[in-house]
Amino acid sequence: MLCVVTGAAGFIGSHLVEELLRRGHTVRGIDSFVPYYPVEVKQRNRAGAAQHPHYTFFPIDLRTDPLDEAIRDADVVFHLAAMPGLVASWTQMDLYTACNVTATQRLLEAVKSHCPRLSRFIYASTSSVYGLYANGDESLPTRPVSPYGVTKLAGEHLCHAYEEAIRLPLVVLRYFSVYGPRQRPDMGYHRFIRALLQDEEITITGDGKQVRGNTFVSDAVEATIRAVDAVPGETFNVGGGETASVWDIISRIETIVGRKARTRMAPARPGDQRYTGADTSKIRRHLGWEPRVGLEEGLKRQIEWQRQETIPAPSTSPPSTHPPTEDSRRLR
Numbered sequence: 001m002l003c004v005v006t007g008a009a010g011f012i013g014s015h016l017v018e019e020l021l022r023r024g025h026t027v028r029g030i031d032s033f034v035p036y037y038p039v040e041v042k043q044r045n046r047a048g049a050a051q052h053p054h055y056t057f058f059p060i061d062l063r064t065d066p067l068d069e070a071i072r073d074a075d076v077v078f079h080l081a082a083m084p085g086l087v088a089s090w091t092q093m094d095l096y097t098a099c100n101v102t103a104t105q106r107l108l109e110a111v112k113s114h115c116p117r118l119s120r121f122i123y124a125s126t127s128s129v130y131g132l133y134a135n136g137d138e139s140l141p142t143r144p145v146s147p148y149g150v151t152k153l154a155g156e157h158l159c160h161a162y163e164e165a166i167r168l169p170l171v172v173l174r175y176f177s178v179y180g181p182r183q184r185p186d187m188g189y190h191r192f193i194r195a196l197l198q199d200e201e202i203t204i205t206g207d208g209k210q211v212r213g214n215t216f217v218s219d220a221v222e223a224t225i226r227a228v229d230a231v232p233g234e235t236f237n238v239g240g241g242e243t244a245s246v247w248d249i250i251s252r253i254e255t256i257v258g259r260k261a262r263t264r265m266a267p268a269r270p271g272d273q274r275y276t277g278a279d280t281s282k283i284r285r286h287l288g289w290e291p292r293v294g295l296e297e298g299l300k301r302q303i304e305w306q307r308q309e310t311i312p313a314p315s316t317s318p319p320s321t322h323p324p325t326e327d328s329r330r331l332r
């Protein structure tokens, strides 16, 4: 199978690329190293697959670059590239709109022209499309409470428009809080673990009682690959099944690391969801998928990975809208 993975240098995308190669597929990866978190981290993410004989990496930007060479004749497109994270989405709307909506539409246009035998287009969506309480099955109303969620939902709708117009064989996956090795440095568990390992204060936003469904990255990748066999037109929740509050997570991390956390409270972040917990009956029924890595084991694996991390924490300044650097363009 000739697979194209967008967002191939990102957290989930880099794991997906490695797993597809491990299963014997030919893979083309696309990523423009949007400097939302350090480019060095993304370079490391993609290092494992870089030399594989069946892998080609295209350091191109879905917003602006020609896409024909990268996607020509693909059997499956896994579209994971996006500007993730809700905090910056309040102030960087142009960037979020460009990466999550415009880029998706350019990709869909390119697919229309250059992928005559496409069997599936998998769109990586998010529990953020549901809103404050993402607690149920796929029929929950979609009322996102952050600009990020709005742009991801717009991406879903765009894909559905192409499904209607050109019979795009679309499958939508709504991931719920993915964690594990290579988790983005802006994400909660990454920040908590980093602070605890460096004996720094952990900042807790809101009352810490917000609850997350948790999906270990290998389970998210397995669901994504199984989605290739899903009936086109379907949408699936992807969630690990174990929910936990922020306080609960901190206490688990304390136990694993063997150190007491120092915490400070900060105001709740606008757009933060109160409760996310996926009902995954549908993906279990349709695709036989079920999560394999429990929260305890998953946190241990992430902590182990973060112990080996050497790249310093990113600055707290807002993401830049600068195009990829020359360095990133030379990576091919």
Ligand code: NAD
Pocket: 006, 007, 008, 009, 010, 011, 012, 013, 030, 031, 032, 033, 034, 035, 042, 060, 061, 062, 063, 079, 080, 081, 082, 083, 084, 098, 099, 103, 124, 125, 126, 127, 152, 174, 175, 176, 177, 178, 179, 184
């Ligand atoms: P990530 O930021 O690590 O990966 C996304 C990658 O896309 C980045 O490497 C970025 O450089 C690339 N990218 C962004 N815009 C691009 C463009 N215009 N052209 C080319 N490349 C571009 O994020 P992630 O956590 O791995 O998320 C992957 C996908 O899963 C995203 O679509 C996100 O919305 C979705 N998702 C993630 C989570 C989670 O918990 N991590 C939860 C729900 C949904």
